[in-house]
Amino acid sequence: DKITWFRAGGLAEALFQPADEEDLAAFLRAVPEEVPVMVVGVGSNLLVRDGGIPGFVVRLSAKGFGEAEATGPTTIKAGAATPDKRVAAVACEAGIGGFHFYHGIPGAIGGALRMNAGANGVETRERVVEVTALDRKGNLHTLSNADMGYAYRHSSAPAGLIFTSAIFEGFPEDKAAIKAAMDAVQNHRDTVQP
Structure with a gap:
């Protein structure tokens, strides 16, 4: 609930913040395809359900x-x-x-x-x-x-x-x-x- 502007909703099962494009590519190659991956930005246009987000949430680092x-x-x-x-x-x-x-x-x-x-x-x-x-x-x-x-x-x-x-x-x-x-x-x- 700390990654959206509304500060509401459930938690991410896991959060990954890649250091750069190579780090993100390595992460994507390592995570099995059946594991959900959701990318979020600054969260200004995002509502998260109370049940949270399954799998990995990827937030690109500044x-x-x-x-x-x-x-x-x-x-x-x-x-x-x-x-x-x-x-x-x-x-x-x-x-x-x-x-x-x-x-x-x-x-x-x-x-x-x-x-x-x-x-x-x-x-x-x-x-x-x-x-x-x-x-x-x-x-x-x-x-x-x-x-x-x-x-x-x-x-x-x-x-x-x-x-x-x-x-x-x-x-x-x-x-x-x-x-x-x-x-x-x-x-x-x-x-x-x-």
Whole structure:
């Protein structure tokens, strides 16, 4: 009950927090396929039943999966545990437009990728170039935007894939304009969701 925003619900049977992608891959290779594995992010969109969660709960660590950086004039690479707000801040610092909407989303990039998170008329699918993921056997996969099969608040990427990072594409924009857009997102959120 300490890994969700609501601080409610039962316990996980077992919790695993991998240090990095290699650690996660080794874990997935070692756990028998009949043992359930559920990935959770920051828990902002998660309710857990009182009976808890069977099998392993995997929570990606901020240290191993929580970095975001501008990798080019209009590109950002972010780990799946990176808070959405952090991606917006990195984009602003680098003068990369198109990420202001993340400033108002209380989750992490892994969840944004899985559910095509969006706000203020912009969705994750509009920014994704490619996604890196591990399957249940620990094999690494690279998915294109098309492979993610995005629709409104949905991705048809296989449910068993665990997203570890993504590369995003924005556009050059004045930092002051980005900051103003981020402030507008926050003001709107504060008004409609006090």
